[in-house]
Amino acid sequence: MSGKNNRDRVAALAGVSSATVSRVYNSPERVSAVKREAVLRAARELGYSPDKSASALRRKGTGQITLVSFEKKGRTWYWGDFPVAKWFFTDVLSGVLSVVESSMFRLNLKTLKSPEELKDIPWEQISDGVLFYDVDTEEEAAAAAALPVPSIISHHTAAYVNNHRCCTDNRAGGQIAADHLKENSFDRPVYISYLQDLNSPNSQRYKGFCEGFDKEVPLHLTEPGKEGGYAVCETLIPHIKKGAIDSVGVVNDMTAIGVIQCLQNHGLTPGKDLALIGYDNMPFNYALPFRLTTVDLQPSLIYREAMTMLLEILSSGGGKAEFRSKVVLPRLVKGDSV
Amino acid sequence: MSGKNNRDRVAALAGVSSATVSRVYNSPERVSAVKREAVLRAARELGYSPDKSASALRRKGTGQITLVSFEKKGRTWYWGDFPVAKWFFTDVLSGVLSVVESSMFRLNLKTLKSPEELKDIPWEQISDGVLFYDVDTEEEAAAAAALPVPSIISHHTAAYVNNHRCCTDNRAGGQIAADHLKENSFDRPVYISYLQDLNSPNSQRYKGFCEGFDKEVPLHLTEPGKEGGYAVCETLIPHIKKGAIDSVGVVNDMTAIGVIQCLQNHGLTPGKDLALIGYDNMPFNYALPFRLTTVDLQPSLIYREAMTMLLEILSSGGGKAEFRSKVVLPRLVKGDSV
DNA sequence: CTGTTAGCGCCTTCAC
DNA sequence: GTGAAGGCGCTAACAG
Numbered sequence: 001m002s003g004k005n006n007r008d009r010v011a012a013l014a015g016v017s018s019a020t021v022s023r024v025y026n027s028p029e030r031v032s033a034v035k036r037e038a039v040l041r042a043a044r045e046l047g048y049s050p051d052k053s054a055s056a057l058r059r060k061g062t063g064q065i066t067l068v069s070f071e072k073k074g075r076t077w078y079w080g081d082f083p084v085a086k087w088f089f090t091d092v093l094s095g096v097l098s099v100v101e102s103s104m105f106r107l108n109l110k111t112l113k114s115p116e117e118l119k120d121i122p123w124e125q126i127s128d129g130v131l132f133y134d135v136d137t138e139e140e141a142a143a144a145a146a147l148p149v150p151s152i153i154s155h156h157t158a159a160y161v162n163n164h165r166c167c168t169d170n171r172a173g174g175q176i177a178a179d180h181l182k183e184n185s186f187d188r189p190v191y192i193s194y195l196q197d198l199n200s201p202n203s204q205r206y207k208g209f210c211e212g213f214d215k216e217v218p219l220h221l222t223e224p225g226k227e228g229g230y231a232v233c234e235t236l237i238p239h240i241k242k243g244a245i246d247s248v249g250v251v252n253d254m255t256a257i258g259v260i261q262c263l264q265n266h267g268l269t270p271g272k273d274l275a276l277i278g279y280d281n282m283p284f285n286y287a288l289p290f291r292l293t294t295v296d297l298q299p300s301l302i303y304r305e306a307m308t309m310l311l312e313i314l315s316s317g318g319g320k321a322e323f324r325s326k327v328v329l330p331r332l333v334k335g336d337s338v
Numbered sequence: 339m340s341g342k343n344n345r346d347r348v349a350a351l352a353g354v355s356s357a358t359v360s361r362v363y364n365s366p367e368r369v370s371a372v373k374r375e376a377v378l379r380a381a382r383e384l385g386y387s388p389d390k391s392a393s394a395l396r397r398k399g400t401g402q403i404t405l406v407s408f409e410k411k412g413r414t415w416y417w418g419d420f421p422v423a424k425w426f427f428t429d430v431l432s433g434v435l436s437v438v439e440s441s442m443f444r445l446n447l448k449t450l451k452s453p454e455e456l457k458d459i460p461w462e463q464i465s466d467g468v469l470f471y472d473v474d475t476e477e478e479a480a481a482a483a484a485l486p487v488p489s490i491i492s493h494h495t496a497a498y499v500n501n502h503r504c505c506t507d508n509r510a511g512g513q514i515a516a517d518h519l520k521e522n523s524f525d526r527p528v529y530i531s532y533l534q535d536l537n538s539p540n541s542q543r544y545k546g547f548c549e550g551f552d553k554e555v556p557l558h559l560t561e562p563g564k565e566g567g568y569a570v571c572e573t574l575i576p577h578i579k580k581g582a583i584d585s586v587g588v589v590n591d592m593t594a595i596g597v598i599q600c601l602q603n604h605g606l607t608p609g610k611d612l613a614l615i616g617y618d619n620m621p622f623n624y625a626l627p628f629r630l631t632t633v634d635l636q637p638s639l640i641y642r643e644a645m646t647m648l649l650e651i652l653s654s655g656g657g658k659a660e661f662r663s664k665v666v667l668p669r670l671v672k673g674d675s676v
Numbered sequence: 677c678t679g680t681t682a683g684c685g686c687c688t689t690c691a692c
Numbered sequence: 693g694t695g696a697a698g699g700c701g702c703t704a705a706c707a708g
Contacts, residue, residue: 284622392701
């Protein structure tokens with residue numbers, strides 16, 4: 001008795017104590033089937049559902065999961081000057097939310113300038129678990145692993161074996177691009193990229209592309225962004241015109257934009273005079289006079305899986321004894337350019 | 339005294355009662371500057387920050403603010419087929435978060451297919467207040483007003499006087515576009531749009547454009563999307579070539595893309611042969627060979643203000659007695675096309 | 677303006 | 693397997 005809140009009314013209606021009501025929602029297996037049913041029936045009748053704030057307070061947790069992203073201002077080699085994270089991020093969010101909403105947790109968003117800022121945050125006070133968006137450096141991975149609460153990193157994270165992680169497979173993506181060209185009988189390809197080190201996503205994409213063609217595809221390195229794509233394409237024009245090159249794989253759509261503009265300025269049409277395939281499935285393809293064939297990371301799917309993993313980790317005590325890993329494969333998005 | 343938690347330690351260190359600590363975070367204006375400073379200093383020293391779950395519990399609310407957006411699948415006339423909400427929305431989020439994070443509330447996201455779904459949600463159980471994203475129909479505004487918790491709508495919402503609202507001013511935006519053309523000595527403008535009714539954002543933009551030029555600017559209506567822009571531009575080409583038209587205002591960047599592609603196919607260059615100004619400051623301008631001059635809604639700013647208003651409404655009891663309204667003016671983003 | 681006091685709804689011992 | 697009781701950190705009266 002005592003209380004006069006909904007829960008006590010449920011308890012009274014079900015003929016049990018409020019402690020039993022609590023148990024029904026937290027460890028149902030410890031309650032006899034009869035009383036459990038009675039409680040659930042009473043709850044339904046009274047429209048009762050447990051208060052998450054009170055629960056979190058008493059449990060001394062936060063009831064929150066945080067999705068962390070870094071600004072990565074300096075990363076011109078990757079996104080160029082284009083604020084593309086803006087678009088990509090929304091896909092990510094929808095994936096994450098679809099999982100969190102049906103859990104005991106709520107989602108919390110945080111954007112940081114650098115991994116160092118992680119240290120200044122009282123994680124235990126604001127979050128029970130953290131999902132890191134777009135981790136792709138050792139530094140970030142290490143910082144994530146050092147948090148005082150469980151965490152998982154995505155999506156270019158296959159290499160970071162000391163974290164829980166959910167990743168894409170850039171090599172597979174490169175191969176998918178090559179396979180598509182081969183299936184359409186192109187056999188004189190080149191690849192345009194700007195590599196960093198050998199394990200970078202860009203290098204992996206090229207590697208996969210070569211594997212798809214089963215040979216060392218000629219590689220043309222350039223600067224990041226559409227300017228780089230334009231510049232390197234200039235040097236290829238003569239070979240394209242004489243048919244020595246019939247197809248081009250590009251490290252990302254960003255760079256492909258430059259290639260396209262160069263082709264157009266030389267009177268060439270992608271999809272007609274040259275097969276062209278990008279990577280990342282950027283929405284700004286809308287601004288092109290045709291659809292660019294590209295490879296999609298499926299960000300929404302990756303992050304849905306990542307969040308699912310995080311919840312599993314939390315419910316199993318958050319131990320780091322064994323790091324979990326999962327891979328989500330990219331997929332081809334057919335356009336008009338191949 | 340009594341308690342042994344962080345907050346009581348902050349109170350002790352600052353030489354005040356714990357209630358005063360609470361006031362510093364909830365209604366700082368009610369605390370003398372001296373004690374306020376003392377509390378904040380003590381809090382910093384002890385690494386204290388208020389527990390949002392406890393706050394929500396005591397306050398008998400959920401501690402959550404929900405940001406609701408509708409899918410608006412049918413709205414091809416507005417966004418075309420382009421998933422532009424994806425990037426726009428992230429700007430919105432950053433604005434909203436900047437305010438929520440320093441409040442006692444947390445942010446909650448929800449995407450619904452239609453206003454009808456609003457009725458199926460037990461709002462009191464999940465949210466203390468709701469911010470509606472991108473409301474632009476009577477139906478949505480009415481549905482928002484009917485919620486059992488306080489709400490505010492943005493951003494094409496100037497016309498909905500029965501809601502709390504934070505809006506852009508499309509007429510001012512149109513005028514900004516016209517002014518910019520005039521300042522650069524263009525005096526033979528036309529305007530391209532697809533109007534709906536007279537109070538629609540599109541109509542307002544046109545109206546403002548005319549006001550800027552102080553005359554009825556020739557209006558060319560077309561279909562939505564870049565296809566529409568392309569088609570209507572075809573009909574204008576002769577007049578542009580003979581100089582009867584020296585500048586074009588376009589209802590949005592989306593449509594402007596079509597205009598640009600048409601101009602290019604006719605050997606004309608925006609910014610050289612014709613002044614061109616869009617609206618919305620879309621990021622896909624990156625895919626163009628130049629920067630499109632455009633008008634920016636400043637979504638991040640609008641939604642920062644909207645959230646600030648909502649918090650004020652909540653702290654003042656959430657009454658609807660008097661509906662609050664605020665306008666955030668758009669701004670010109672100078673590119674290479676004017 | 678400031679302090680005191682009484683719970684908010686829940687979970688977790690601790691008995692039984 | 694179940695009930696009783698204490699208290700998580702905070703805020704809303706109410707006094708002063």
